[in-house]
Amino acid sequence: MESKERIAYLKGLLDGLRPQDETQVKVYAAIVDALDALADEVERHSDELREQTEMVEELNEFCESLEDDMEEIEKIVNDMSGEMEEEETDEDEEDFETVYQSAVCPKCGHRFYYQPELYEEDEPVQCPKCAETFERKED
Numbered sequence: 001m002e003s004k005e006r007i008a009y010l011k012g013l014l015d016g017l018r019p020q021d022e023t024q025v026k027v028y029a030a031i032v033d034a035l036d037a038l039a040d041e042v043e044r045h046s047d048e049l050r051e052q053t054e055m056v057e058e059l060n061e062f063c064e065s066l067e068d069d070m071e072e073i074e075k076i077v078n079d080m081s082g083e084m085e086e087e088e089t090d091e092d093e094e095d096f097e098t099v100y101q102s103a104v105c106p107k108c109g110h111r112f113y114y115q116p117e118l119y120e121e122d123e124p125v126q127c128p129k130c131a132e133t134f135e136r137k138e139d
Helices: 002-017 022-098
Strands: 100-105 109-112
Touching: 002 022
Parallel strands: none
Antiparallel strands: 100 109
């Protein structure tokens, strides 16, 4: 409120001086009005700045809280993934041991893959496209 008080002081001085020239009175009054308008605008901007500063502080606190929560979640996920890796290691090894063999149907020419371990020694292979059965060739 310092600027408002100074403007009020100027008004008091002008009233005490009582200039004789009407033009001077108008000029001084216009200057005081302009200063008063500027003081109002500065005060309004100061209030807005204070509000925005408070909002930024609240957002900062919220972000810090989120960061703490994320760190906690990361620790939990890392712990869980470590346990899951130990459990899945055996299963993963089995997946890589699966062997596929390619075959081409002599009737329709369709190329496909099958697992030889699922068939008995002399069991024929069936084409998934035309259902033709044929002897498989071992590589």
